[in-house]
Amino acid sequence: MLGKCITNVRNNVPLVHNITNYVTVNDVANVLLACGGSPIMSDEPDDVEDITTICGGLNINIGTLNKSSIEGMFLAGKKANELGHVVLLDPVGAGASALRTNTAVKLMDEIKFDVIRGNISEIKTLALGSGTTKGVDADVADAVTEESLDSAVAFVKELAAKTGSIIAITGAIDLVADSERCFVIRNGRPEMGKITGTGCQLSGMMTGFLVANPDNKLEAAAAAVCTMGLAGEIGWSRMQEGDGNSTYRNRIIDAIFNMDEETLDNGAKFEIK
């Protein structure tokens, strides 16, 4: 089921406009190419409307926001909404600063997002208007675990209903939900947390998956999460003695480059709740 989604990406070659942080931007571009999409980056307010117009989707990531790029986010998001494009929000560090929290909340007020993807802490911040974030990782105490799964699933469906967006919370267990159905995904490796930007990469890729699968956006979002997690497993299986997080980063992107429908269907580990 989910495997078909990546085939559609490879056939459709979705062009994705990314307003994303400068820390992980190169990896975001290479992951989009790896999965079959095509990236373009632009954050200048005078440039973003033209750029987003020629794209199929827009990925807004607030990881290294500044006054100018924030203005670009609003302009691009509104234009993309006008054109009916896919729009995704990655609220990096929401909860860690007032500017980040307020920007994410205001973006949600003024722009309609197809997906909001973050860690549990960031998503809770957006949901509750409060919360704390340690860097860009979820606090352990707030992690989605087998014990907290049912309440987390309820939370994510409720937020999806409230916002009208697909909500994707990534961590040891990933949740991807609309108001009715929640994909509970158990792909991935804990070592992925030792690489900067796997979340940012996922957001870029997920935008491409939605563009290429317009009639199955929830499945597309879940397929992107499974692709990233499975690539983390495949990449880890190829690690040699002496390899570390830098090589692991390369191997994950390589595994996405080589991912096909059959591999994804066989490797995806999910249930629907």
Place this chain on the structure above:
Amino acid sequence: MLGKCITNVRNNVPLVHNITNYVTVNDVANVLLACGGSPIMSDEPDDVEDITTICGGLNINIGTLNKSSIEGMFLAGKKANELGHVVLLDPVGAGASALRTNTAVKLMDEIKFDVIRGNISEIKTLALGSGTTKGVDADVADAVTEESLDSAVAFVKELAAKTGSIIAITGAIDLVADSERCFVIRNGRPEMGKITGTGCQLSGMMTGFLVANPDNKLEAAAAAVCTMGLAGEIGWSRMQEGDGNSTYRNRIIDAIFNMDEETLDNGAKFEIK
């Protein structure tokens, strides 16, 4: 003939000032180091004149332009012209937005470029004052092919004559021309299009090649194109089962690091028209 150009880079260690996009900037720096040059990056208007003064060449890439960096491009370009430094323009995304097209055209009006390097779509935009770009890759319909080669060669020579710049169009077949001679280059691999920034990397490296070969700028530009394409071939030959675009990126830069005069002379595939 062309091999000598890289030896000159290794002996001269040209310092290149790059005003370049934040997507591929790290690779641009590492490619410049790989070929024997030395990179420095600066886009702040209050900084660029001092920085370009201590360099031998200036590489202007408009890939993630903003109001401030655009101002930096004009200031740096004029200062580099004043000092007789090599100046290169990489008009990333010209044709994709009004800001990019207008900035590139205005840069060409106010600054004398030794080389303008882009894909066919970007170069046509600059030539015709119109055109469309899909992301940062050439539209297939506009590709330089064996069938369209003669007209493309005529076009590039004409543009070189009109602008007084060397024009380099890269794609499946690369063209590097002044008004009299056009190098038609057939190095490279189609898989290079699955890595972000091989064009940006080439622009940085090409600037270094021109600085180190001031009396043979056309040959130097062609040698840089052959070096990148040949590195793409060598890098591809070293790919292992399971490798993908991220590892390929590393292998290409590695191949440039190991490129020597003999390898380049033996591997360069070009004719002069």
Place this chain on the structure above:
Amino acid sequence: MLGKCITNVRNNVPLVHNITNYVTVNDVANVLLACGGSPIMSDEPDDVEDITTICGGLNINIGTLNKSSIEGMFLAGKKANELGHVVLLDPVGAGASALRTNTAVKLMDEIKFDVIRGNISEIKTLALGSGTTKGVDADVADAVTEESLDSAVAFVKELAAKTGSIIAITGAIDLVADSERCFVIRNGRPEMGKITGTGCQLSGMMTGFLVANPDNKLEAAAAAVCTMGLAGEIGWSRMQEGDGNSTYRNRIIDAIFNMDEETLDNGAKFEIK
């Protein structure tokens, strides 16, 4: 002795706020993760005070400074000082432009730095209020050599006394000193100079080392230098035929990822003068 410092980093997981250049920022983040820390990047003046408040240390790197990020550096630095956080200055390109020199000097006037880390040319610029820098590498003529070692040690201790900061000068021989003691470190490989950003990476990692070793800051700074140099040696020993500077970059970060107390204690090559 120094090995214990990295164990403390792995146990403490220091969160480090980086205001750093966009050229090498991804590697800085991955190196911080490799050594056991956690990175967060923010340069927007309206964001930096909140972000630095939740961190343990602040790494200020002026490599691609702009008017906005300079304002961010002062705001973050003052807030970090107020909170008693570790603050490090990496004066990239001081001496290469008036803006860089003046910004570094003004930062030193208004902010108390625990460490100032740069190459000999940058540090001399800060010490003397003059000097020249070729790109971001030390001029060979100004290198710390066995012949010039005694005078360099005296210089660095004097500057440490004058500024109240630990001074770290990295090059073929590395010096890390306070006013009393100077670690003279002979780890590393000359090929590390063919990778962009090993200095930036070291600055990020060193900040984390100081946060996790608050009672032994001089040892922590020296341990970070030994870790980077030793990783350069280990990474080089793993190079294969055909590998170059891009693969070497990955192998160095990998070696930091795998560095443990025993390896560091056995491999660290230093004397105290």
